[in-house]
Amino acid sequence: MNRYEEAKAIYKEIGADTDKALETLKNIRISIHCWQGDDVRGFDSDNSLSGGIQTTGNYPGKARSPEELMQDIDKALSLIPGRHKLNLHACYAVFENNSSADRDKLEPKHFQKWADFAKERGLGLDFNPTFFSHPKASGMTLASTDESTRKFWVEHGKACLKISEYFASKLNQPCVMNIWIPDGLKDIPADRLSPRLRFKQSLDEILSTSYDKEKVRVCLESKVFGIGMESYTVGSAEFCLNYANQAGIIPLMDNGHYHPTELVSDKISSMLTFFDKIALHITRGVRWDSDHVVLFDDETREIAKEIVFANALDRVIIALDYFDASINRIAAWVIGMRNVQKALLSALLQPVEKLKALQQSGDFTALMALTEEMKTFPLGDVWEHFCEINNAPKSDWFSEVQKYERDVLKLRG
Ligand code: RNT
Ligand code: ZN
Helix, strand or coil, X not given: CCHHHHHHHHHHHCCCCXXXXXXXXXXXXXXXXXXXXXXXXXXXXXXXXXXXXXXXCCCCCCCXXXXXXXXXXXXXXXXXXXXXXXXXXXXXXXXXXXXXXXXXXXXXXXXXXXXXXXXXXXXXXXXXXXXXXXXXXXXXXXXXXXXXXXXXXXXXXXXXXXXXXXXXXXXXCCEEEEECCXXXXXXXXXXXXXXXXXXXXXXXXXXXXXCCCCCEEEEEECCCCECCECCEECCCHHHHHHHHHHHCCEEEEECCCCCCCCCHHHHHHHHHHHCCCEXXXXXXXXXXXXXXCCCCCHHHHHHHHHHHHCCCCCCEEEEECCCCCCCCHHXXXXXXXXXXXXXXXXXXXXXXXXXXXXXXXXXXXXXXXXXXXXXXXXXXXXXXXXXXXXXXXXXXXXXXXXXXXXXXXXXXX
Protein backbone atom coordinates (compact mmCIF):
# COMPACT_ATOMS: atom_id res chain seq x y z
CA MET A 1 0.00 0.00 0.00
CA ASN A 2 1.29 3.47 -0.73
CA ARG A 3 1.25 6.26 1.80
CA TYR A 4 -1.96 7.78 0.50
CA GLU A 5 -3.80 4.45 0.70
CA GLU A 6 -2.61 3.96 4.26
CA ALA A 7 -3.64 7.45 5.25
CA LYS A 8 -7.01 6.95 3.62
CA ALA A 9 -7.59 3.86 5.76
CA ILE A 10 -6.60 5.71 8.92
CA TYR A 11 -8.97 8.59 8.18
CA LYS A 12 -11.72 6.16 7.24
CA GLU A 13 -11.61 4.72 10.74
CA ILE A 14 -12.76 8.04 12.19
CA GLY A 15 -15.34 8.50 9.47
CA ALA A 16 -13.46 10.90 7.16
CA ASP A 17 -13.42 10.38 3.39
CA THR A 18 -10.09 11.48 1.91
CA ASP A 19 -11.15 11.17 -1.75
CA LYS A 20 -14.15 13.38 -1.14
CA ALA A 21 -12.01 15.91 0.74
CA LEU A 22 -9.55 16.12 -2.15
CA GLU A 23 -12.33 16.64 -4.65
CA THR A 24 -13.77 19.46 -2.55
CA LEU A 25 -10.36 21.08 -2.04
CA LYS A 26 -9.65 21.00 -5.75
CA ASN A 27 -12.64 23.26 -6.35
CA ILE A 28 -11.79 25.90 -3.75
CA ARG A 29 -10.53 29.03 -5.44
CA ILE A 30 -8.36 31.26 -3.34
CA SER A 31 -7.64 34.81 -4.42
CA ILE A 32 -3.88 35.33 -4.56
CA HIS A 33 -2.81 38.94 -4.00
CA CYS A 34 -0.62 40.39 -6.74
CA TRP A 35 0.93 42.86 -4.29
CA GLN A 36 3.22 40.34 -2.55
CA GLY A 37 5.32 40.40 -5.71
CA ASP A 38 6.46 44.03 -5.54
CA ASP A 39 5.91 45.19 -1.96
CA VAL A 40 2.57 46.90 -2.78
CA ARG A 41 4.23 49.34 -5.19
CA GLY A 42 2.12 49.06 -8.33
CA PHE A 43 2.92 50.65 -11.66
CA ASP A 44 0.88 53.82 -11.82
CA SER A 45 3.29 56.18 -10.08
CA ASP A 46 6.53 56.55 -8.16
CA ASN A 47 4.74 57.48 -4.96
CA SER A 48 5.93 55.56 -1.95
CA LEU A 49 3.60 53.25 -0.07
CA SER A 50 1.26 55.19 2.20
CA GLY A 51 -1.97 54.50 4.05
CA GLY A 52 -0.57 53.26 7.33
CA ILE A 53 0.59 49.96 5.90
CA GLN A 54 4.21 48.99 5.55
CA THR A 55 6.46 46.44 3.96
CA THR A 56 9.77 45.78 5.62
CA GLY A 57 12.79 44.11 4.12
CA ASN A 58 14.87 44.49 1.03
CA TYR A 59 15.16 40.99 -0.39
CA PRO A 60 16.51 41.17 -3.93
CA GLY A 61 14.45 40.45 -7.01
CA LYS A 62 11.16 42.26 -6.59
CA ALA A 63 9.08 42.68 -9.75
CA ARG A 64 9.64 46.08 -11.40
CA SER A 65 7.25 45.88 -14.31
CA PRO A 66 3.97 44.20 -15.26
CA GLU A 67 5.94 41.64 -17.27
CA GLU A 68 8.13 40.71 -14.32
CA LEU A 69 5.17 40.53 -11.97
CA MET A 70 3.27 38.30 -14.38
CA GLN A 71 6.30 36.07 -14.78
CA ASP A 72 6.61 35.77 -10.98
CA ILE A 73 2.92 35.03 -10.56
CA ASP A 74 3.23 32.29 -13.16
CA LYS A 75 6.13 30.80 -11.25
CA ALA A 76 4.23 30.91 -7.97
CA LEU A 77 1.08 29.41 -9.45
CA SER A 78 3.07 26.55 -10.96
CA LEU A 79 3.99 25.55 -7.41
CA ILE A 80 0.46 25.77 -6.00
CA PRO A 81 -2.08 23.02 -6.67
CA GLY A 82 -5.53 23.93 -7.98
CA ARG A 83 -6.93 26.77 -10.02
CA HIS A 84 -7.32 30.12 -8.33
CA LYS A 85 -8.11 33.82 -8.71
CA LEU A 86 -5.72 36.74 -8.97
CA ASN A 87 -6.39 39.79 -6.82
CA LEU A 88 -5.34 43.09 -8.40
CA HIS A 89 -5.16 46.64 -7.09
CA ALA A 90 -5.98 49.67 -9.20
CA CYS A 91 -2.37 50.90 -8.87
CA TYR A 92 -1.36 47.94 -11.06
CA ALA A 93 -2.80 49.61 -14.14
CA VAL A 94 -0.68 49.02 -17.21
CA PHE A 95 -0.08 52.16 -19.26
CA GLU A 96 1.25 51.70 -22.73
CA ASN A 97 3.06 54.03 -25.13
CA ASN A 98 3.76 56.64 -22.47
CA SER A 99 0.06 57.14 -21.78
CA SER A 100 -1.21 57.55 -18.24
CA ALA A 101 -4.41 58.22 -16.34
CA ASP A 102 -5.02 59.42 -12.83
CA ARG A 103 -6.98 57.15 -10.51
CA ASP A 104 -10.30 58.87 -11.21
CA LYS A 105 -9.87 58.27 -14.92
CA LEU A 106 -8.88 54.62 -14.97
CA GLU A 107 -10.60 52.51 -17.60
CA PRO A 108 -10.89 48.83 -18.45
CA LYS A 109 -8.33 49.29 -21.22
CA HIS A 110 -5.67 49.96 -18.60
CA PHE A 111 -6.24 46.44 -17.32
CA GLN A 112 -6.59 44.61 -20.58
CA LYS A 113 -3.16 43.04 -20.17
CA TRP A 114 -4.27 41.57 -16.87
CA ALA A 115 -7.55 40.35 -18.28
CA ASP A 116 -5.69 38.62 -21.13
CA PHE A 117 -3.21 37.17 -18.66
CA ALA A 118 -6.03 35.74 -16.54
CA LYS A 119 -8.03 34.46 -19.47
CA GLU A 120 -5.10 32.57 -20.96
CA ARG A 121 -4.54 30.81 -17.66
CA GLY A 122 -8.13 30.14 -16.65
CA LEU A 123 -7.78 32.41 -13.63
CA GLY A 124 -10.51 34.58 -12.17
CA LEU A 125 -9.79 38.20 -11.31
CA ASP A 126 -10.67 40.22 -8.22
CA PHE A 127 -10.09 43.93 -7.83
CA ASN A 128 -9.40 46.71 -5.32
CA PRO A 129 -9.58 50.46 -5.73
CA THR A 130 -6.32 51.95 -4.41
CA PHE A 131 -7.05 54.72 -1.88
CA PHE A 132 -3.40 55.16 -0.87
CA SER A 133 0.07 55.86 -2.31
CA HIS A 134 -1.19 58.95 -4.10
CA PRO A 135 -0.75 62.73 -3.54
CA LYS A 136 -4.50 63.10 -2.93
CA ALA A 137 -4.32 60.46 -0.18
CA SER A 138 -2.05 62.45 2.12
CA GLY A 139 -5.02 63.33 4.30
CA MET A 140 -8.31 61.49 4.20
CA THR A 141 -9.80 60.03 0.99
CA LEU A 142 -13.48 59.09 0.89
CA ALA A 143 -13.90 60.83 4.25
CA SER A 144 -12.04 63.97 3.21
CA THR A 145 -13.32 67.40 4.27
CA ASP A 146 -12.06 68.73 0.98
CA GLU A 147 -14.93 68.24 -1.40
CA SER A 148 -12.82 68.01 -4.55
CA THR A 149 -10.58 65.38 -2.94
CA ARG A 150 -13.59 63.40 -1.75
CA LYS A 151 -15.14 63.57 -5.21
CA PHE A 152 -11.89 62.48 -6.82
CA TRP A 153 -11.91 59.31 -4.75
CA VAL A 154 -15.61 58.72 -5.37
CA GLU A 155 -14.82 58.84 -9.08
CA HIS A 156 -12.01 56.37 -8.48
CA GLY A 157 -14.45 53.99 -6.80
CA LYS A 158 -16.87 54.30 -9.71
CA ALA A 159 -14.11 53.72 -12.25
CA CYS A 160 -13.12 50.57 -10.37
CA LEU A 161 -16.68 49.24 -10.50
CA LYS A 162 -16.52 49.49 -14.28
CA ILE A 163 -13.18 47.73 -14.39
CA SER A 164 -14.48 44.98 -12.11
CA GLU A 165 -17.49 44.52 -14.37
CA TYR A 166 -15.16 44.27 -17.35
CA PHE A 167 -13.12 41.54 -15.62
CA ALA A 168 -16.27 39.58 -14.78
CA SER A 169 -17.60 39.80 -18.33
CA LYS A 170 -14.33 38.92 -19.91
CA LEU A 171 -13.71 35.92 -17.64
CA ASN A 172 -17.29 34.79 -17.22
CA GLN A 173 -17.17 34.74 -13.46
CA PRO A 174 -17.90 37.24 -10.69
CA CYS A 175 -15.24 39.74 -9.72
CA VAL A 176 -14.93 40.58 -6.03
CA MET A 177 -14.24 44.30 -5.57
CA ASN A 178 -13.00 45.20 -2.12
CA ILE A 179 -13.07 48.72 -0.74
CA TRP A 180 -10.61 49.61 1.99
CA ILE A 181 -9.63 53.15 2.91
CA PRO A 182 -6.82 54.12 5.26
CA ASP A 183 -8.56 57.26 6.57
CA GLY A 184 -7.88 57.95 10.20
CA LEU A 185 -6.15 60.19 12.71
CA LYS A 186 -2.97 59.95 14.72
CA ASP A 187 -4.39 61.62 17.77
CA ILE A 188 -7.63 61.90 19.61
CA PRO A 189 -10.30 63.42 17.36
CA ALA A 190 -12.60 66.25 18.33
CA ASP A 191 -15.15 64.92 15.88
CA ARG A 192 -15.43 61.21 15.21
CA LEU A 193 -18.82 61.42 13.58
CA SER A 194 -18.38 63.79 10.64
CA PRO A 195 -15.70 61.76 8.83
CA ARG A 196 -17.83 58.65 9.18
CA LEU A 197 -20.86 60.44 7.77
CA ARG A 198 -18.76 61.61 4.82
CA PHE A 199 -17.43 58.09 4.29
CA LYS A 200 -21.00 56.80 4.23
CA GLN A 201 -22.03 59.47 1.75
CA SER A 202 -19.07 58.63 -0.50
CA LEU A 203 -19.85 54.92 -0.43
CA ASP A 204 -23.48 55.68 -1.24
CA GLU A 205 -22.35 57.77 -4.18
CA ILE A 206 -20.00 55.09 -5.50
CA LEU A 207 -22.63 52.38 -5.20
CA SER A 208 -25.30 54.55 -6.81
CA THR A 209 -23.69 53.95 -10.21
CA SER A 210 -25.41 51.15 -11.99
CA TYR A 211 -23.39 47.97 -12.02
CA ASP A 212 -24.30 44.34 -12.43
CA LYS A 213 -24.54 42.85 -8.95
CA GLU A 214 -24.28 39.34 -10.32
CA LYS A 215 -20.95 40.23 -11.84
CA VAL A 216 -19.39 42.48 -9.23
CA ARG A 217 -19.41 41.49 -5.59
CA VAL A 218 -18.59 44.60 -3.61
CA CYS A 219 -16.95 44.16 -0.21
CA LEU A 220 -16.06 46.63 2.53
CA GLU A 221 -13.02 45.97 4.73
CA SER A 222 -12.75 47.35 8.25
CA LYS A 223 -9.67 48.09 10.31
CA VAL A 224 -8.77 48.91 13.87
CA PHE A 225 -5.79 51.20 13.26
CA GLY A 226 -2.92 51.98 10.90
CA ILE A 227 0.59 53.35 11.35
CA GLY A 228 0.25 57.07 11.95
CA MET A 229 -3.49 56.61 12.50
CA GLU A 230 -3.38 55.02 15.89
CA SER A 231 -6.23 56.86 17.58
CA TYR A 232 -9.04 56.75 15.10
CA THR A 233 -9.98 54.76 12.01
CA VAL A 234 -12.97 55.98 10.04
CA GLY A 235 -13.80 52.55 8.61
CA SER A 236 -13.92 50.72 11.94
CA ALA A 237 -15.47 47.28 12.43
CA GLU A 238 -18.83 48.67 13.54
CA PHE A 239 -18.96 51.19 10.71
CA CYS A 240 -18.20 48.64 8.02
CA LEU A 241 -20.42 45.93 9.42
CA ASN A 242 -23.40 48.23 9.67
CA TYR A 243 -22.76 49.77 6.30
CA ALA A 244 -22.45 46.40 4.57
CA ASN A 245 -25.62 45.21 6.20
CA GLN A 246 -27.59 48.28 5.26
CA ALA A 247 -26.27 48.56 1.70
CA GLY A 248 -26.48 44.86 0.92
CA ILE A 249 -22.78 44.47 0.18
CA ILE A 250 -20.31 41.97 1.61
CA PRO A 251 -18.36 42.60 4.82
CA LEU A 252 -14.67 41.72 4.62
CA MET A 253 -12.69 40.71 7.68
CA ASP A 254 -8.89 40.86 7.58
CA ASN A 255 -7.55 38.94 10.54
CA GLY A 256 -4.79 41.51 11.02
CA HIS A 257 -7.39 44.21 11.62
CA TYR A 258 -8.56 43.47 15.14
CA HIS A 259 -7.17 43.77 18.63
CA PRO A 260 -4.61 40.99 19.08
CA THR A 261 -6.81 38.91 21.37
CA GLU A 262 -9.78 39.00 19.00
CA LEU A 263 -10.05 36.04 16.66
CA VAL A 264 -11.64 36.13 13.23
CA SER A 265 -12.27 32.39 13.50
CA ASP A 266 -14.77 33.18 16.23
CA LYS A 267 -16.43 35.93 14.20
CA ILE A 268 -17.22 33.89 11.08
CA SER A 269 -20.27 32.10 12.48
CA SER A 270 -21.80 35.34 13.75
CA MET A 271 -21.36 36.93 10.35
CA LEU A 272 -22.81 33.92 8.56
CA THR A 273 -25.89 34.19 10.74
CA PHE A 274 -26.72 37.54 9.20
CA PHE A 275 -25.02 37.68 5.80
CA ASP A 276 -25.43 35.43 2.80
CA LYS A 277 -21.79 35.96 1.87
CA ILE A 278 -18.75 37.21 3.74
CA ALA A 279 -15.16 37.75 2.63
CA LEU A 280 -11.80 37.23 4.31
CA HIS A 281 -8.30 38.56 3.97
CA ILE A 282 -6.16 35.86 5.50
CA THR A 283 -2.92 37.21 6.88
CA ARG A 284 -0.75 36.87 9.97
CA GLY A 285 -0.39 39.77 12.31
CA VAL A 286 2.57 39.59 14.65
CA ARG A 287 1.91 42.05 17.50
CA TRP A 288 0.21 44.38 15.02
CA ASP A 289 -1.19 44.32 11.47
CA SER A 290 2.25 43.34 10.25
CA ASP A 291 1.10 41.23 7.31
CA HIS A 292 3.49 38.34 7.87
CA VAL A 293 3.25 35.29 5.60
CA VAL A 294 0.37 32.95 6.48
CA LEU A 295 1.56 29.85 8.32
CA PHE A 296 -0.12 26.54 9.00
CA ASP A 297 -0.85 27.77 12.49
CA ASP A 298 -3.70 27.36 14.94
CA GLU A 299 -5.70 30.41 13.84
CA THR A 300 -5.41 29.66 10.12
CA ARG A 301 -6.61 26.12 10.82
CA GLU A 302 -9.41 27.37 13.04
CA ILE A 303 -10.58 29.80 10.34
CA ALA A 304 -10.62 26.96 7.81
CA LYS A 305 -12.43 24.72 10.27
CA GLU A 306 -15.14 27.32 10.86
CA ILE A 307 -15.76 27.71 7.12
CA VAL A 308 -15.86 23.96 6.48
CA PHE A 309 -17.84 23.01 9.60
CA ALA A 310 -20.45 25.69 8.80
CA ASN A 311 -20.74 24.13 5.34
CA ALA A 312 -20.03 27.60 3.99
CA LEU A 313 -17.37 27.10 1.33
CA ASP A 314 -19.68 28.75 -1.20
CA ARG A 315 -20.46 31.65 1.15
CA VAL A 316 -17.01 32.66 2.35
CA ILE A 317 -14.79 34.40 -0.19
CA ILE A 318 -11.17 33.63 0.62
CA ALA A 319 -8.32 35.96 -0.31
CA LEU A 320 -4.79 36.36 1.01
CA ASP A 321 -3.31 39.65 2.12
CA TYR A 322 0.27 39.96 3.31
CA PHE A 323 3.48 41.51 2.05
CA ASP A 324 6.84 40.32 3.20
CA ALA A 325 9.84 41.95 1.53
CA SER A 326 12.41 40.20 3.70
CA ILE A 327 12.26 36.77 2.06
CA ASN A 328 11.95 35.44 -1.46
CA ARG A 329 8.59 36.82 -2.64
CA ILE A 330 7.68 33.81 -4.77
CA ALA A 331 8.23 31.57 -1.76
CA ALA A 332 6.09 33.92 0.34
CA TRP A 333 3.17 33.45 -2.04
CA VAL A 334 3.62 29.71 -2.30
CA ILE A 335 3.96 29.15 1.44
CA GLY A 336 0.84 31.18 2.25
CA MET A 337 -1.34 29.68 -0.45
CA ARG A 338 -0.31 26.11 0.30
CA ASN A 339 -0.85 26.69 4.01
CA VAL A 340 -4.39 27.92 3.52
CA GLN A 341 -5.05 24.89 1.36
CA LYS A 342 -3.55 22.58 3.97
CA ALA A 343 -5.67 24.21 6.64
CA LEU A 344 -8.78 23.64 4.53
CA LEU A 345 -7.73 20.04 3.93
CA SER A 346 -7.21 19.43 7.61
CA ALA A 347 -10.76 20.71 8.24
CA LEU A 348 -12.19 18.64 5.41
CA LEU A 349 -10.63 15.52 6.95
CA GLN A 350 -12.42 15.86 10.24
CA PRO A 351 -15.60 13.96 11.05
CA VAL A 352 -17.74 17.07 11.41
CA GLU A 353 -20.97 15.38 12.39
CA LYS A 354 -19.30 13.17 14.94
CA LEU A 355 -17.55 16.12 16.56
CA LYS A 356 -20.71 18.21 16.62
CA ALA A 357 -22.63 15.33 18.18
CA LEU A 358 -20.05 15.08 20.95
CA GLN A 359 -20.52 18.76 21.74
CA GLN A 360 -24.29 18.40 21.53
CA SER A 361 -24.32 15.52 23.98
CA GLY A 362 -21.94 17.29 26.31
CA ASP A 363 -19.18 14.74 25.95
CA PHE A 364 -16.36 17.26 26.03
CA THR A 365 -13.81 14.67 27.14
CA ALA A 366 -14.30 12.58 24.01
CA LEU A 367 -14.36 15.75 21.90
CA MET A 368 -10.99 16.85 23.24
CA ALA A 369 -9.49 13.36 23.00
CA LEU A 370 -10.47 12.90 19.34
CA THR A 371 -9.52 16.46 18.37
CA GLU A 372 -6.07 16.06 19.85
CA GLU A 373 -5.47 12.60 18.35
CA MET A 374 -6.39 13.91 14.88
CA LYS A 375 -3.61 16.48 15.08
CA THR A 376 -1.01 13.78 14.45
CA PHE A 377 -2.94 11.94 11.75
CA PRO A 378 -1.11 11.61 8.39
CA LEU A 379 -2.42 14.83 6.84
CA GLY A 380 0.88 15.29 5.00
CA ASP A 381 0.40 12.09 3.02
CA VAL A 382 -3.03 13.18 1.85
CA TRP A 383 -1.68 16.64 1.00
CA GLU A 384 1.20 15.23 -1.04
CA HIS A 385 -1.24 13.06 -2.94
CA PHE A 386 -3.33 16.17 -3.62
CA CYS A 387 -0.29 17.96 -5.03
CA GLU A 388 0.56 14.98 -7.17
CA ILE A 389 -2.87 14.55 -8.75
CA ASN A 390 -3.08 18.29 -9.38
CA ASN A 391 0.29 18.51 -11.10
CA ALA A 392 2.01 20.57 -8.44
CA PRO A 393 5.29 19.69 -6.73
CA LYS A 394 5.17 18.05 -3.32
CA SER A 395 7.25 19.27 -0.39
CA ASP A 396 10.28 19.68 -2.68
CA TRP A 397 8.89 22.80 -4.40
CA PHE A 398 11.48 25.06 -2.82
CA SER A 399 14.29 23.89 -5.08
CA GLU A 400 12.28 25.34 -7.99
CA VAL A 401 12.22 28.72 -6.24
CA GLN A 402 15.95 28.56 -5.62
CA LYS A 403 16.54 27.88 -9.28
CA TYR A 404 14.24 30.75 -10.28
CA GLU A 405 16.05 33.04 -7.89
CA ARG A 406 19.38 32.10 -9.48
CA ASP A 407 18.19 32.29 -13.08
CA VAL A 408 15.73 35.19 -12.97
CA LEU A 409 15.47 37.19 -9.75
CA LYS A 410 19.21 37.67 -9.19
CA LEU A 411 19.54 39.23 -12.62
CA ARG A 412 17.17 42.06 -11.73
CA GLY A 413 18.85 45.29 -10.73
C1 RNT B 1 -4.72 47.27 4.72
C2 RNT B 1 -5.71 46.30 4.21
C3 RNT B 1 -5.78 46.19 2.73
C4 RNT B 1 -4.42 46.19 2.07
C5 RNT B 1 -4.45 45.85 0.61
C6 RNT B 1 -3.15 46.14 -0.06
O1 RNT B 1 -4.57 47.22 6.07
O2 RNT B 1 -5.50 45.04 4.77
O3 RNT B 1 -6.51 45.08 2.39
O4 RNT B 1 -3.56 45.30 2.70
O5 RNT B 1 -5.49 46.49 0.01
ZN1 ZN C 1 -6.63 43.40 4.00
